[in-house]
Amino acid sequence: MCVIPNKYRITCGERSVLVDPERVEIQDYVSLKPLAELLGLSYIMDNTTQQLHLAGNGRKVVIVPNIAVIESGDQYHNIPFAPVYRGGDVFFPVQLITNTLGTAFEQLVFVSSVTEIPTIGKIIIATRADSTVMKFTWTKPIDFDVRFATRQAIVEIDGVYKDKPVLKSAGAISRAELTPHNTYTSIELDLKNVNSVIEREDEVVFYYKISEKINTIVIDPGHGGVDPGAVGKKGLYEKDVNLAISRMVKEFVEDSLKVKVMLTRDRDVYLSLKERTGIANRNAADLFISIHCNAYMKGARRSGFETYFLSEAKTTEERATAALENASLKFDNVAMPNDDIGFILYDLAQSAFLDESNRFAENIQISAERYLEIPSRGVKQAGFYVLHGAFMPAVLVESAFISNPDEEKLLRQKKFQKQLAYCVYRGIKDYIEDYERRVNN
Numbered sequence: 001m002c003v004i005p006n007k008y009r010i011t012c013g014e015r016s017v018l019v020d021p022e023r024v025e026i027q028d029y030v031s032l033k034p035l036a037e038l039l040g041l042s043y044i045m046d047n048t049t050q051q052l053h054l055a056g057n058g059r060k061v062v063i064v065p066n067i068a069v070i071e072s073g074d075q076y077h078n079i080p081f082a083p084v085y086r087g088g089d090v091f092f093p094v095q096l097i098t099n100t101l102g103t104a105f106e107q108l109v110f111v112s113s114v115t116e117i118p119t120i121g122k123i124i125i126a127t128r129a130d131s132t133v134m135k136f137t138w139t140k141p142i143d144f145d146v147r148f149a150t151r152q153a154i155v156e157i158d159g160v161y162k163d164k165p166v167l168k169s170a171g172a173i174s175r176a177e178l179t180p181h182n183t184y185t186s187i188e189l190d191l192k193n194v195n196s197v198i199e200r201e202d203e204v205v206f207y208y209k210i211s212e213k214i215n216t217i218v219i220d221p222g223h224g225g226v227d228p229g230a231v232g233k234k235g236l237y238e239k240d241v242n243l244a245i246s247r248m249v250k251e252f253v254e255d256s257l258k259v260k261v262m263l264t265r266d267r268d269v270y271l272s273l274k275e276r277t278g279i280a281n282r283n284a285a286d287l288f289i290s291i292h293c294n295a296y297m298k299g300a301r302r303s304g305f306e307t308y309f310l311s312e313a314k315t316t317e318e319r320a321t322a323a324l325e326n327a328s329l330k331f332d333n334v335a336m337p338n339d340d341i342g343f344i345l346y347d348l349a350q351s352a353f354l355d356e357s358n359r360f361a362e363n364i365q366i367s368a369e370r371y372l373e374i375p376s377r378g379v380k381q382a383g384f385y386v387l388h389g390a391f392m393p394a395v396l397v398e399s400a401f402i403s404n405p406d407e408e409k410l411l412r413q414k415k416f417q418k419q420l421a422y423c424v425y426r427g428i429k430d431y432i433e434d435y436e437r438r439v440n441n
Contacts, residue, residue, distance in 0.1 A: 006113040008094055012038055012102075018114065022091050025225045025270040027081050029091035032063075039107055045090070052083075052090045054101075061104050065090055072104045117183050118142045118159035125170045131207035132171030132194075134187075141201050145274075146281075148197045148391060149352060155187040155204060172206050195352070197391050199281050211286055212440055214432045216260045217253065218280035220290040220386065221246035222325070222396075225270025230295035232408035238293040239268065241411045245399060246291045248421030253428060277390040287360065287431075288390045289424070292325060293411060294398035303404050304375030305368040305423070308396040309357035310388065311381035321398065322382035356393035356435070363434065364397060364427030371423045374400055374407065397424060 008030055010017050017038045021028035032052065036043040041056035052063040062071035065085035069076050079100060081093040092101070094111055102109035121137035134155065136142070144157040160180065167176035167187070175190035196209035221242040223229030229238030243265070250261045262283060264276045280288040296302040296317075308321070361379045369376040377398075387394045399420045400407040410416040 006115055009112050009114050010035060010038060010097065011110045011112070012107055021094060022084075022086060024081075024084055024091070028094045029084060030094055030097075031086075031089045032083075032092050033089055035092075035097065035101070039101075039105060039109070041105065045088070050085070054105075057105050057107070059105050061101065063090055063092070070100065070104075120157060120159045120161045120185060122163060123161065123167060123178070123187070125167055125173055125176060127171035128205075131205050132173050134173070134176075134189075134204045134206075136202045138202070144199075144204075145389070146197055146199055146204055147389070151191055151194075153189045153191060153197070153206070155189065157185045157187075158183070159185060161185045172208075196284065197281065198284050199278060209284070213436055214259060214286040216262070216283060216285045217287045217289070217428065218262045218264060218283065218285040219246045219249055220264040220276045220280075220288065222290055222292040222386070224265050224268055227270055230293060230402050232402045232411070233405055234408055236402060236408050236412055238295070238402050241293050241399075241402065241417065242291045243268065244414075244417050245421050245424070248418055249289075249291070249424045249428075252421060252425035256425070257429060257432065259432070273386045274389070276386055277388065277394070280394075281389070281391050285392050287428070288387070288392055288394040289360075289364075289428070290384075290386050290394075290396040291424070292396060292398050293400060293402040294321065295401060295403040296320070301404050302401045303407060304377040305365075305372055305400060305420075306377035306380055306398045307361040307364045307368070307427075308380050308382055308384060308387075308398065309354070309361045310384055310390075310394065311354060311358075315380075318380050318382040321380075322384050325384055325386065325396070353390075353393045357387075357395055359434070360393045360427075360431045361395045363431040364395065364424060367423045367427035367430065371426060372419060374410075399424075 006021065008019050008021055010019060015038060017034045019030045019034050021030055033043055036054055039056060041054045044053040046053065050065060054061045054063070059073065063083050065083050068079050068082040070079060079096055081096065083090050083092050097111050098109050118138065118140065120142065124135045126133055126135065138159065142157055142159040144155060147154045161178065165178040165180055167178050169176045172192055172194045173189050174192050177188045179186045191206060193208050194206045196207055198205040223239035223242060227239065229242065231237055246263055250263060253259055253261050262279065264279050265271055276290065277288060294302065294306070358379065365376060365379050384396050387396060400411055402408050402411055
């Protein structure tokens with residue numbers, strides 16, 4: 001489940017204002033307009049220079065969106081996170097308001113979070129063409145999770161359902177049992193003739209997908225933004241290598257195969273692990289591949305290329321690799337899974353695609369043996385959270401060891417990045433040819 005969204009109460013003296021946050025990467029930001037009103041400041045946005053001028057109490061602050069520096073008086077002060085420009089307004093990191101702006105204007109400003117439990121208006125189950133839809137009604141979007149298997153699904157919504165806890169089943173949903181809780185609502189579903197799910201902002205679509213062809217692939221450049229991933233001894237960031245390789249894979253696939261390719265990120269931004277597979281699910285992707293660099297911090301120097309699919313780890317090294325990649329959960333405020341077997345059993349979605357994910361990983365690894373000069377470390381399995389909840393065959397590639405100085409040097413080179421990308425592309429191509437030959441014969 002996701003963290004329930006908060007509002008923030010900003011207080012100065014006996015006055016206060018309640019504001020809605022905007023999430024930017026892992027930080028909450030709030031509009032500076034209500035803050036300026038609260039503190040009695042003038043708020044002037046110069047659209048020509050894109051500078052915001054705040055003034056009051058004989059003091060003046062200049063803020064420029066996307067630059068982590070503010071001008072206060074005649075001095076410049078670096079701040080950890082840059083302000084952003086949204087909808088004609090400047091948004092400022094919540095955690096910096098008290099010490100930065102409060103200090104600049106010599107006012108005691110206090111910020112406190114106000115937890116609000118969202119309210120779900122109505123939930124309706126209905127048929128639509130050849131699918132069955134569970135439709136939600138709410139004033140603001142609410143986070144929800146879908147855990148799916150071919151005959152059952154569990155939908156958990158971060159909100160309270162005020163209506164009678166009775167849902168009328170329809171279409172492919174033969175039973176729907178709603179259970180209200182203090183902060184969330186759980187719905188257990190029995191399904192018939194369903195093998196695919198699409199999650200949208202306010203609905204879940206259940207349907208039977210006949211995949212005679214691979215039409216859409218989602219490529220996920222691991223890490224990004226505030227999450228650098230592993231860092232080489234010479235300072236190479238994994239997130240940068242992952243993005244470079246992913247862009248090349250996309251280009252290879254689009255140039256040679258009649259397949260739609262999407263990147264979960266096309267620049268250096270942070271995405272939660274849940275959102276990565278969410279992008280694939282919402283776009284009904286046929287394949288999901290997450291691109292990473294490997295790292296090993298203890299013992300002998302490791303080297304080579306390996307491909308993982310989601311299943312119970314068999315070795316200590318597999319568990320260590322998964323733990324390293326799952327460490328990104330700290331940026332999502334999600335607890336690390338501490339039970340590998342329980343984590344895999346929890347993932348009802350990927351269990352339906354276990355064999356195909358294994359085949360997919362094998363094709364990529366065979367390609368690595370053919371086209372790469374670094375060692376092929378084989379197909380492996382472990383509990384990678386980024387593969388959790390993917391409603392399609394999904395694999396994670398560890399392209400080389402960024403912790404190995406020799407391979408870090410190679411990973412810096414565009415030529416080697418292109419070799420890795422070509423290797424992944426050929427694995428994708430071979431899997432698609434094998435899959436379409438099997439399902440169409």
